Amino acid sequence: MFHPRGPTLVELARQALSSTERGYDLLATKFDVTPFRTPDVLLAPFFAHVFASGPVTRALDVACGTGAQLRHLAPHVTDRLVGVDFSQGMLDEARRRLADVPRLELLKADARDLSFDAEFELVTTAGAFGHFVGEDEDRLLDGVRRALAPKGRFVFLTTPYPGVTNPGFWLAKGFNAAMHVRNALVQPPFVMFYLTFTWPEVQATLSRHGFSTSARDGLVEGRLGRVVAVTAEKRP
Numbered sequence: 719m720f721h722p723r724g725p726t727l728v729e730l731a732r733q734a735l736s737s738t739e740r741g742y743d744l745l746a747t748k749f750d751v752t753p754f755r756t757p758d759v760l761l762a763p764f765f766a767h768v769f770a771s772g773p774v775t776r777a778l779d780v781a782c783g784t785g786a787q788l789r790h791l792a793p794h795v796t797d798r799l800v801g802v803d804f805s806q807g808m809l810d811e812a813r814r815r816l817a818d819v820p821r822l823e824l825l826k827a828d829a830r831d832l833s834f835d836a837e838f839e840l841v842t843t844a845g846a847f848g849h850f851v852g853e854d855e856d857r858l859l860d861g862v863r864r865a866l867a868p869k870g871r872f873v874f875l876t877t878p879y880p881g882v883t884n885p886g887f888w889l890a891k892g893f894n895a896a897m898h899v900r901n902a903l904v905q906p907p908f909v910m911f912y913l914t915f916t917w918p919e920v921q922a923t924l925s926r927h928g929f930s931t932s933a934r935d936g937l938v939e940g941r942l943g944r945v946v947a948v949t950a951e952k953r954p
Protein backbone atom coordinates (compact mmCIF):
# COMPACT_ATOMS: atom_id res chain seq x y z
CA MET A 719 0.00 0.00 0.00
CA PHE A 720 2.76 2.52 1.02
CA HIS A 721 5.61 0.76 -0.73
CA PRO A 722 6.04 -2.38 -2.90
CA ARG A 723 7.70 -4.15 0.06
CA GLY A 724 5.28 -2.68 2.60
CA PRO A 725 2.15 -4.20 4.17
CA THR A 726 -0.87 -4.88 1.96
CA LEU A 727 -4.27 -3.41 2.79
CA VAL A 728 -5.40 -6.80 4.11
CA GLU A 729 -2.33 -7.06 6.35
CA LEU A 730 -2.92 -3.53 7.67
CA ALA A 731 -6.55 -4.38 8.41
CA ARG A 732 -5.48 -7.55 10.28
CA GLN A 733 -2.97 -5.52 12.30
CA ALA A 734 -5.51 -2.83 13.11
CA LEU A 735 -7.93 -5.47 14.38
CA SER A 736 -5.31 -6.90 16.77
CA SER A 737 -4.16 -5.51 20.11
CA THR A 738 -1.55 -2.71 19.89
CA GLU A 739 1.23 -5.12 20.87
CA ARG A 740 0.15 -7.91 18.51
CA GLY A 741 -0.46 -5.38 15.71
CA TYR A 742 3.18 -4.29 15.88
CA ASP A 743 4.36 -7.90 16.08
CA LEU A 744 2.56 -8.53 12.77
CA LEU A 745 3.86 -5.33 11.15
CA ALA A 746 7.45 -5.59 12.39
CA THR A 747 9.26 -7.01 9.34
CA LYS A 748 7.66 -4.41 7.05
CA PHE A 749 7.57 -1.52 9.51
CA ASP A 750 10.61 0.30 8.13
CA VAL A 751 8.95 0.81 4.74
CA THR A 752 5.82 2.37 6.25
CA PRO A 753 5.31 6.07 7.08
CA PHE A 754 4.93 5.03 10.74
CA ARG A 755 8.70 4.80 11.20
CA THR A 756 10.11 8.18 12.21
CA PRO A 757 12.10 9.33 9.16
CA ASP A 758 15.84 9.99 9.34
CA VAL A 759 15.35 13.45 7.77
CA LEU A 760 13.66 14.43 11.06
CA LEU A 761 15.93 12.45 13.36
CA ALA A 762 19.29 13.64 11.99
CA PRO A 763 18.80 17.38 12.72
CA PHE A 764 16.99 16.56 15.95
CA PHE A 765 19.85 14.51 17.38
CA ALA A 766 22.42 17.03 16.12
CA HIS A 767 20.50 19.53 18.27
CA VAL A 768 20.24 17.16 21.27
CA PHE A 769 23.97 16.36 21.25
CA ALA A 770 25.19 19.89 20.46
CA SER A 771 26.33 19.99 24.10
CA GLY A 772 28.33 16.75 23.74
CA PRO A 773 27.81 13.00 24.31
CA VAL A 774 26.05 11.40 27.28
CA THR A 775 27.02 8.29 29.22
CA ARG A 776 23.60 6.57 29.53
CA ALA A 777 20.49 6.87 27.34
CA LEU A 778 17.11 5.16 27.04
CA ASP A 779 14.79 5.10 24.03
CA VAL A 780 11.20 4.28 24.99
CA ALA A 781 8.98 2.44 22.46
CA CYS A 782 12.09 1.98 20.32
CA GLY A 783 10.37 -0.06 17.61
CA THR A 784 12.85 -1.25 14.99
CA GLY A 785 15.52 1.14 16.27
CA ALA A 786 15.16 4.35 14.28
CA GLN A 787 16.28 6.54 17.20
CA LEU A 788 18.77 4.03 18.61
CA ARG A 789 20.73 4.20 15.35
CA HIS A 790 21.09 7.99 15.80
CA LEU A 791 21.74 7.78 19.54
CA ALA A 792 24.49 5.15 19.34
CA PRO A 793 27.42 7.40 18.26
CA HIS A 794 26.72 9.83 21.13
CA VAL A 795 26.24 7.43 24.07
CA THR A 796 29.44 6.25 25.69
CA ASP A 797 28.44 3.63 28.31
CA ARG A 798 24.91 2.29 28.19
CA LEU A 799 22.23 2.46 25.50
CA VAL A 800 18.85 0.82 26.17
CA GLY A 801 15.81 0.41 23.93
CA VAL A 802 12.48 -0.67 25.41
CA ASP A 803 9.41 -1.89 23.51
CA PHE A 804 6.55 -4.25 24.32
CA SER A 805 6.45 -5.84 20.87
CA GLN A 806 8.81 -8.80 20.59
CA GLY A 807 8.52 -8.61 16.80
CA MET A 808 9.73 -5.00 16.74
CA LEU A 809 12.57 -5.83 19.14
CA ASP A 810 13.67 -8.76 16.96
CA GLU A 811 13.85 -6.41 13.96
CA ALA A 812 15.78 -3.84 16.00
CA ARG A 813 18.22 -6.54 17.10
CA ARG A 814 18.76 -7.60 13.48
CA ARG A 815 19.15 -4.05 12.16
CA LEU A 816 21.42 -2.86 14.97
CA ALA A 817 23.65 -5.92 15.24
CA ASP A 818 26.70 -3.66 14.72
CA VAL A 819 25.88 -1.34 17.65
CA PRO A 820 28.01 -2.09 20.74
CA ARG A 821 26.67 -1.88 24.32
CA LEU A 822 23.04 -2.01 23.18
CA GLU A 823 20.40 -3.52 25.48
CA LEU A 824 17.00 -4.26 23.94
CA LEU A 825 14.40 -4.98 26.59
CA LYS A 826 10.82 -6.19 26.27
CA ALA A 827 8.79 -4.08 28.67
CA ASP A 828 5.66 -1.99 28.85
CA ALA A 829 6.49 1.71 28.76
CA ARG A 830 3.63 2.31 31.21
CA ASP A 831 5.55 0.36 33.85
CA LEU A 832 9.18 1.44 33.41
CA SER A 833 11.23 0.16 36.33
CA PHE A 834 14.46 2.17 35.95
CA ASP A 835 15.61 4.29 38.86
CA ALA A 836 17.70 7.43 38.13
CA GLU A 837 19.76 5.46 35.61
CA PHE A 838 19.81 7.72 32.52
CA GLU A 839 20.98 11.19 31.57
CA LEU A 840 18.79 11.14 28.49
CA VAL A 841 15.44 9.56 27.63
CA THR A 842 13.96 9.79 24.14
CA THR A 843 10.85 8.58 22.40
CA ALA A 844 9.46 9.08 18.90
CA GLY A 845 6.32 8.18 17.03
CA ALA A 846 4.69 6.63 20.09
CA PHE A 847 2.82 9.31 22.04
CA GLY A 848 -0.44 8.34 20.35
CA HIS A 849 -0.29 5.01 22.19
CA PHE A 850 -0.46 6.67 25.63
CA VAL A 851 -3.75 8.33 26.39
CA GLY A 852 -5.55 9.20 29.62
CA GLU A 853 -3.95 7.61 32.67
CA ASP A 854 -1.40 5.82 30.45
CA GLU A 855 0.11 9.23 29.68
CA ASP A 856 0.66 9.78 33.42
CA ARG A 857 2.15 6.30 33.86
CA LEU A 858 4.54 6.89 30.96
CA LEU A 859 5.71 10.26 32.26
CA ASP A 860 6.05 9.05 35.87
CA GLY A 861 8.27 6.21 34.64
CA VAL A 862 10.36 8.48 32.42
CA ARG A 863 10.91 10.90 35.30
CA ARG A 864 11.91 8.07 37.64
CA ALA A 865 14.31 6.66 35.01
CA LEU A 866 16.16 9.97 34.72
CA ALA A 867 19.09 10.99 36.90
CA PRO A 868 18.82 14.44 38.54
CA LYS A 869 18.75 17.13 35.82
CA GLY A 870 18.36 14.41 33.18
CA ARG A 871 16.62 15.31 29.92
CA PHE A 872 13.56 13.81 28.25
CA VAL A 873 13.73 14.88 24.60
CA PHE A 874 11.27 14.36 21.76
CA LEU A 875 9.82 15.81 18.59
CA THR A 876 6.22 16.92 18.38
CA THR A 877 4.01 19.27 16.38
CA PRO A 878 1.80 22.22 17.24
CA TYR A 879 -1.94 21.49 17.43
CA PRO A 880 -3.00 22.11 13.80
CA GLY A 881 -5.57 24.75 12.89
CA VAL A 882 -8.87 23.76 11.29
CA THR A 883 -7.63 24.96 7.88
CA ASN A 884 -4.83 22.40 7.96
CA PRO A 885 -5.80 19.16 6.12
CA GLY A 886 -3.78 17.32 8.79
CA PHE A 887 -6.32 18.40 11.41
CA TRP A 888 -9.20 16.70 9.57
CA LEU A 889 -7.15 13.61 8.73
CA ALA A 890 -6.21 13.24 12.40
CA LYS A 891 -9.77 13.84 13.62
CA GLY A 892 -11.15 11.33 11.10
CA PHE A 893 -8.55 8.73 12.10
CA ASN A 894 -9.27 9.23 15.81
CA ALA A 895 -13.03 8.88 15.26
CA ALA A 896 -12.45 5.63 13.34
CA MET A 897 -10.27 4.29 16.19
CA HIS A 898 -12.96 5.11 18.77
CA VAL A 899 -15.49 3.15 16.70
CA ARG A 900 -13.05 0.27 16.18
CA ASN A 901 -12.31 0.06 19.91
CA ALA A 902 -15.99 0.19 20.83
CA LEU A 903 -16.67 -2.77 18.54
CA VAL A 904 -13.54 -4.93 18.82
CA GLN A 905 -11.56 -6.11 21.86
CA PRO A 906 -8.71 -5.90 22.71
CA PRO A 907 -8.31 -2.26 21.68
CA PHE A 908 -5.68 -0.90 19.33
CA VAL A 909 -4.64 2.30 21.06
CA MET A 910 -3.42 4.88 18.57
CA PHE A 911 -4.63 8.46 18.48
CA TYR A 912 -3.30 11.59 16.80
CA LEU A 913 -3.13 15.14 18.22
CA THR A 914 -1.52 14.01 21.49
CA PHE A 915 1.48 15.64 23.21
CA THR A 916 1.15 18.71 20.97
CA TRP A 917 3.23 21.80 21.66
CA PRO A 918 2.69 23.99 23.69
CA GLU A 919 -0.22 22.06 25.27
CA VAL A 920 2.13 19.30 26.53
CA GLN A 921 4.07 21.87 28.53
CA ALA A 922 1.46 21.90 31.32
CA THR A 923 1.40 18.10 31.45
CA LEU A 924 5.19 17.92 31.70
CA SER A 925 5.25 20.59 34.39
CA ARG A 926 2.70 18.59 36.40
CA HIS A 927 5.06 15.61 36.16
CA GLY A 928 8.08 17.53 37.46
CA PHE A 929 9.77 18.74 34.27
CA SER A 930 10.93 22.19 33.14
CA THR A 931 10.52 22.50 29.40
CA SER A 932 12.08 24.38 26.54
CA ALA A 933 11.41 24.03 22.84
CA ARG A 934 13.31 24.61 19.64
CA ASP A 935 11.09 25.49 16.72
CA GLY A 936 11.98 25.52 13.02
CA LEU A 937 14.74 22.92 13.32
CA VAL A 938 13.09 20.79 10.70
CA GLU A 939 9.91 20.70 8.60
CA GLY A 940 7.71 17.57 8.80
CA ARG A 941 5.34 16.07 6.24
CA LEU A 942 2.44 18.06 7.64
CA GLY A 943 4.29 21.22 8.63
CA ARG A 944 6.24 22.50 11.63
CA VAL A 945 7.97 20.14 14.01
CA VAL A 946 9.08 21.23 17.48
CA ALA A 947 12.02 19.73 19.38
CA VAL A 948 11.12 19.61 23.09
CA THR A 949 13.58 19.27 25.97
CA ALA A 950 12.02 18.46 29.34
CA GLU A 951 14.53 18.61 32.20
CA LYS A 952 13.83 16.72 35.41
CA ARG A 953 13.28 19.21 38.21
CA PRO A 954 14.73 18.38 41.65
Ligand SMILES: C[S@@+](CC[C@H](N)C(=O)[O-])C[C@H]1O[C@@H](n2cnc3c(N)ncnc32)[C@H](O)[C@@H]1O
Binds near residue numbers: 784
Ligand atom coordinates in the same frame (compact mmCIF):
# COMPACT_ATOMS: atom_id res chain seq x y z
C1 LIG B 1 4.96 3.93 15.53
S1 LIG B 1 6.07 2.86 16.36
C2 LIG B 1 7.47 3.93 16.57
C3 LIG B 1 8.76 3.16 16.62
C4 LIG B 1 10.00 4.02 16.64
N1 LIG B 1 10.12 4.76 17.89
C5 LIG B 1 10.03 4.97 15.48
O1 LIG B 1 9.91 6.18 15.71
O2 LIG B 1 10.17 4.54 14.33
C6 LIG B 1 5.42 2.78 18.00
C7 LIG B 1 6.13 1.76 18.88
O3 LIG B 1 5.62 1.91 20.21
C8 LIG B 1 5.55 0.61 20.80
N2 LIG B 1 4.62 0.69 21.93
C9 LIG B 1 3.34 1.10 21.91
N3 LIG B 1 2.81 1.04 23.15
C10 LIG B 1 3.79 0.59 23.96
C11 LIG B 1 3.87 0.32 25.35
N4 LIG B 1 2.82 0.49 26.16
N5 LIG B 1 5.05 -0.12 25.84
C12 LIG B 1 6.14 -0.32 25.05
N6 LIG B 1 6.10 -0.10 23.72
C13 LIG B 1 4.95 0.36 23.18
C14 LIG B 1 5.10 -0.28 19.65
O4 LIG B 1 5.34 -1.64 19.92
C15 LIG B 1 5.91 0.30 18.50
O5 LIG B 1 7.15 -0.35 18.38
